[in-house]
Amino acid sequence: MMFTVAAIAILVALALAITRGILGPTVFDRALAANAVGSLAIMLLAVVGFLTGRPEFLDIGLTYGLLNMIGTLAVLKFFRHGDLAYDHEEDDA
Amino acid sequence: MALAVDILSWALILLGSFFTVVGAAGLVRMPDLFTRMHAASVIDTTGVGFLVLGMMLQAGLGLVTLKLFFILVLFFFAGPVVVHALAQAALHEKIEPQLALGGQRRDASADPIPGATKGRPS
Numbered sequence: 046m047m048f049t050v051a052a053i054a055i056l057v058a059l060a061l062a063i064t065r066g067i068l069g070p071t072v073f074d075r076a077l078a079a080n081a082v083g084s085l086a087i088m089l090l091a092v093v094g095f096l097t098g099r100p101e102f103l104d105i106g107l108t109y110g111l112l113n114m115i116g117t118l119a120v121l122k123f124f125r126h127g128d129l130a131y132d133h134e135e136d137d138a
Numbered sequence: 139m140a141l142a143v144d145i146l147s148w149a150l151i152l153l154g155s156f157f158t159v160v161g162a163a164g165l166v167r168m169p170d171l172f173t174r175m176h177a178a179s180v181i182d183t184t185g186v187g188f189l190v191l192g193m194m195l196q197a198g199l200g201l202v203t204l205k206l207f208f209i210l211v212l213f214f215f216a217g218p219v220v221v222h223a224l225a226q227a228a229l230h231e232k233i234e235p236q237l238a239l240g241g242q243r244r245d246a247s248a249d250p251i252p253g254a255t256k257g258r259p260s
């Protein structure tokens with residue numbers, strides 16, 4: 046029962062985060078929204094795992110969390126430097 | 139004893155759900171990027187924290203609680219790193235925080251700060 050409440054709350058929060066992702070206006074707002082969607086997806090995985098009595102979903106959540114962080118950082122690095130293979134010594138000029 | 143643990147985990151999960159929804163509402167309602175980061179951090183700290191603590195109480199001692207603890211540690215370290223990188227990249231793109239000028243609140247829709255909507259679209 047309480048996990049149903051948590052799942053509904055997380056789904057509402059997901060809808061709001063996706064709204065921010067669609068509205069923008071800058072790419073950083075979208076990256077922030079994507080990161081929030083990732084965090085909420087991890088929590089949804091955990092809650093659904095408890096809801097169905099299969100806590101193995103937590104492993105998927107952990108993996109997804111690591112991928113989420115790396116993905117967000119990669120997108121930010123790309124939009125900041127325009128290149129993933131950025132060499133910081135080029136920036137001194 | 140079992141009842142007390144149940145009630146406590148109920149309270150923690152409800153509190154976590156509340157903060158999750160509040161953070162997401164802030165993500166939509168806040169006026170500029172930096173305040174939105176603040177709202178997103180509410181999801182990553184209090185929302186996730188209380189939810190995971192509530193689930194830990196439900197799971198009892200065991201492997202599941204250890205995995206939940208790992209998720210908590212992941213959020214504890216990944217959240218600030220991502221938000222810091224985001225703020226740094228945004229400042230690098232000359233997106234300035236929106237400020238109240240002369241003690242008056244700025245109306246974001248009427249008089250946007252130059253650069254507040256800059257940055258690459260899409």
